Amino acid sequence: MSGKKAGAQLAEGAPPPHYLGHRDRLRERFRKAGAEALADYELIELILFRAIPRRDVKPLAKALIARFGSFAEVVAARPERLAEIEGLGDAAIVELRIIEAAARRLARSSIAKRPSMSSLPAVIDYCRTAMAFLDREEFRILFLDKKNFLIADEVQGVGTVDHAPVYPREIMRRALELSACALILVHNHPSGDPEPSTEDIYLTHQIIAVGKPLKITVHDHLVIGKHGHASLKEMRLI
Known part of the structure; x- marks a missing residue:
């Protein structure tokens, strides 16, 4: 053998x-x-x-x-x-x-067919699924129509562990291309702490100012972390 x-x-x-x-x-x-x-x-x-x-x-x-x-x-x-x-x-x-x-697809489906501002918990769940555990900062925009239905969800900037490049005029240019009437701004903090920084607040007000003459509203800016989230609207920072 x-x-x-x-x-x-x-x-x-x-x-x-x-x-x-x-x-x-x-x-x-x-x-x-x-x-x-x-x-x-x-x-x-x-x-x-x-x-x-x-x-x-x-x-x-x-x-x-x-x-x-x-x-x-x-x-x-x-x-x-x-x-x-x-x-x-x-x-x-x-x-x-x-x-x-x-x-991500499952979480996104929960906000795709409902007005985003009337289903904010679902929006937050989706954003946490998409961003909470990333190791780099990511800035995304939810573009909404006049009834606050989602038109598009797009990442506008990907950066380092503590910074993602964001340009307010580019955001508004894209909003006009999509015929969006409102926005929800979202970014993550890879550190895990969702507390908004001074720079986060300043950038939000810049975007609001650029959108105002175009009649494009910023409903909220959500900061997503591993340990929770922060809403600048709820915090009365916008």
Whole structure:
């Protein structure tokens, strides 16, 4: 009997890898008890199962949580940062990006067909899903029609950990292109603290001033952090 045939027979008679039973048990626990019964790293495992079918992914899932901090932060991490994790290939990164895209799409659907100012909690939930766990500052605009329905949701600037370039006249130019009558300004604080800075307040008033002669209203400026949000309108800063 050749060494190759003996090796093949040994492989056929060998017990299945331990992680296969673990995968079945984890899937069953998810089916019966739902996501709340699973730790963050276990949810990451479920995602990785599809991309990495022949390996124990628990150590990799735990490494991701250790690096980024939570399920949400793993899913929101930039691809280039995910690629720094040893053993995490392109297929797994794509799976994580799909989950992020699905979460954003679901959250956005809750505000797409209702007046945004009458569903502000849904707007905040969407913005938190889209921005709360980013590691760079991002400034986005929700463009609204005269009935406050969402026309477009666009990122206007992506920057560093504490600054994103924003140009009030460019915002208004885009609002006119879209025939928008009102705006909700949104940006995140990667530090996690949503307290608006002096610069945030000053920029908001600049945008309001540029929009006023064009009859374009700024309804609010939301600052999104990992630990909550701040509304300049609620704080009576605009």
